[in-house]
Amino acid sequence: MASPTKAELRKIPSIDELLRSDELSDVVQEFGRAHVLAAVQQSVADVRRRFDEGGSVDLTSNPAAHLAAKVREDLAQLITATPARVFNLTGTVIHTNLGRAPLPEEAIAAMEQAARYPSNLEFDLQRGRRGDRDTHLERLICSLTGAEAATVVNNNAAAVMLSLNTLALRKEVLVARGQLIEIGGSFRMPDIMKRAGAKLHEVGTTNRTHAHDYTDAIGRTTGLVMEVHTSNYLINGFTKAVPTSDLAKIAQQHVVPFMVDLGSGTLVKLEQFGLPNEATVADVVAAGADIVTFSGDKLLGGPQAGIVVGKAELIDRIKRNPMKRAMRMDKVSIVALRAVLQLYLDPQKVADKIPVLRMLNRSLADIERQAENLRPVVEQALGHTGRAEIVSCKSQVGSGALPTAETQSAGIAIKTSSSLSRLSAAFRQLPVPVIGRLTGNRFIMDLRCLDDTQTFVDQLKLLNVSGRSAQR
Numbered sequence: 001m002a003s004p005t006k007a008e009l010r011k012i013p014s015i016d017e018l019l020r021s022d023e024l025s026d027v028v029q030e031f032g033r034a035h036v037l038a039a040v041q042q043s044v045a046d047v048r049r050r051f052d053e054g055g056s057v058d059l060t061s062n063p064a065a066h067l068a069a070k071v072r073e074d075l076a077q078l079i080t081a082t083p084a085r086v087f088n089l090t091g092t093v094i095h096t097n098l099g100r101a102p103l104p105e106e107a108i109a110a111m112e113q114a115a116r117y118p119s120n121l122e123f124d125l126q127r128g129r130r131g132d133r134d135t136h137l138e139r140l141i142c143s144l145t146g147a148e149a150a151t152v153v154n155n156n157a158a159a160v161m162l163s164l165n166t167l168a169l170r171k172e173v174l175v176a177r178g179q180l181i182e183i184g185g186s187f188r189m190p191d192i193m194k195r196a197g198a199k200l201h202e203v204g205t206t207n208r209t210h211a212h213d214y215t216d217a218i219g220r221t222t223g224l225v226m227e228v229h230t231s232n233y234l235i236n237g238f239t240k241a242v243p244t245s246d247l248a249k250i251a252q253q254h255v256v257p258f259m260v261d262l263g264s265g266t267l268v269k270l271e272q273f274g275l276p277n278e279a280t281v282a283d284v285v286a287a288g289a290d291i292v293t294f295s296g297d298k299l300l301g302g303p304q305a306g307i308v309v310g311k312a313e314l315i316d317r318i319k320r321n322p323m324k325r326a327m328r329m330d331k332v333s334i335v336a337l338r339a340v341l342q343l344y345l346d347p348q349k350v351a352d353k354i355p356v357l358r359m360l361n362r363s364l365a366d367i368e369r370q371a372e373n374l375r376p377v378v379e380q381a382l383g384h385t386g387r388a389e390i391v392s393c394k395s396q397v398g399s400g401a402l403p404t405a406e407t408q409s410a411g412i413a414i415k416t417s418s419s420l421s422r423l424s425a426a427f428r429q430l431p432v433p434v435i436g437r438l439t440g441n442r443f444i445m446d447l448r449c450l451d452d453t454q455t456f457v458d459q460l461k462l463l464n465v466s467g468r469s470a471q472r
């Protein structure tokens with residue numbers, strides 16, 4: 001595209017003319033004059049700025065039509081549904097960027113009710129007066145974890161923050177050096193600690209921590225002994241960590257509370273899904289932790305939430321922290337969490353009812369069968385642009401749960417004569433975007449999390465690898 005000359009730029013109609021132009025009349029109808037005016041001003045300013053900077057400006061012979069198209073595109077952004085549904089075929093079951101846990105039907109039904117009608121969220125129906133939103137969850141959480149008391153906040157990051165701020169304000173928190181995690185984004189334990197008003201006291205070395213490292217460090221300035229689940233990495237080789245139950249004893253002997261940030265936190269034994277054995281929340285409570293924090297939307301398979309369980313006296317202090325209000329859970333999430341927790345009351349059905357567990361539980365044979373059915377359909381959609389084959393691959397749990405655990409899975413791998421990035425873009429441009437992963441010279445779709453085969457197949461005819469804009 002050639003840069004426009006000054007004379008061409010002068011051809012840009014005035015903002016007033018543009019607003020009254022035929023090209024924009026229906027847009028004005030739809031979005032109202034104020035929004036269109038702002039968008040037009042922005043588009044014109046963009047063109048002028050790029051021209052001033054000497055860049056190439058895409059102005060056709062009809063500047064009014066060109067600008068109108070830009071304005072239309074800009075405003076259409078406002079009304080697209082987003083975030084929108086995608087297919088998570090990355091092989092990472094709990095994928096933070098893709099919204100983590102899909103919820104069970106029971107939770108979805110409860111959310112709809114809570115969203116539509118007023119509820120007794122903070123109202124005691126028996127006494128007819130103000131109630132507490134935690135009451136809908138506390139007993140249930142206690143039954144499932146064996147804890148004395150519980151409270152909930154927006155997410156586990158908030159649970160950690162609030163617990164530290166309540167229990168260790170202006171005091172020291174002992175943490176093993178090997179557990180000072182960064183989970184991504186800005187969640188780094190040392191920074192959280194600082195913002196929570198607590199002082200980090202690292203003990204031990206990166207690979208080894210002994211009981212005496214804690215007993216040497218513990219004293220009058222210690223507010224909390226903390227264990228952090230090393231969610232997204234593993235320290236291998238010459239290593240030593242102090243077992244949770246031993247840490248609990250050390251803390252108790254020194255009359256200091258002991259907190260465990262479990263991160264993912266599971267309520268069921270994971271060996272049944274072929275995954276490594278992980279301590280459940282109940283195990284950690286039984287081992288003597290005074291406070292345990294974990295996520296609602298990781299292995300638990302529920303909505304975004306941070307759950308804090310532990311000793312009644314400590315939970316009571318946490319609940320009374322004024323910051324709790326700033327982190328409280330929303331009513332729609334509360335009913336969803338309750339519905340999910342209720343499913344855990346029946347251990348027989350839980351693996352079937354909760355999508356995260358169901359997907360982790362899927363047999364390899366089942367996934368392979370699905371791959372065999374889908375391979376020819378995918379290959380047909382590719383036309384002459386590529387070949388599809390069945391591959392064995394490995395799914396992972398994701399979101400910092402079980403960093404190294406992988407489970408055998410199957411998928412469809414595509415080799416293309418076109419570019420790989422164009423191929424993966426074509427899958428992302430489908431009505432329900434398909435997110436796979438690029439490995440070597442192939443685009444791989446791990447089928448472990450594909451439960452709606454029909455929708456997947458139906459839209460494949462729209463796959464456009466060639467890049468020609470048949471449909472957009």
Ligand SMILES: *Cc1c(COP(=O)(O)O)cnc(C)c1O
Pocket residue numbers: 155156157158160181183187228229230231261262263264294295296297305306399400401
């Ligand atoms: C994921 C994680 C968190 C943060 O939990 P969110 O639910 O993402 O807020 C905190 N600590 C650990 C160890 C984690 O794995």
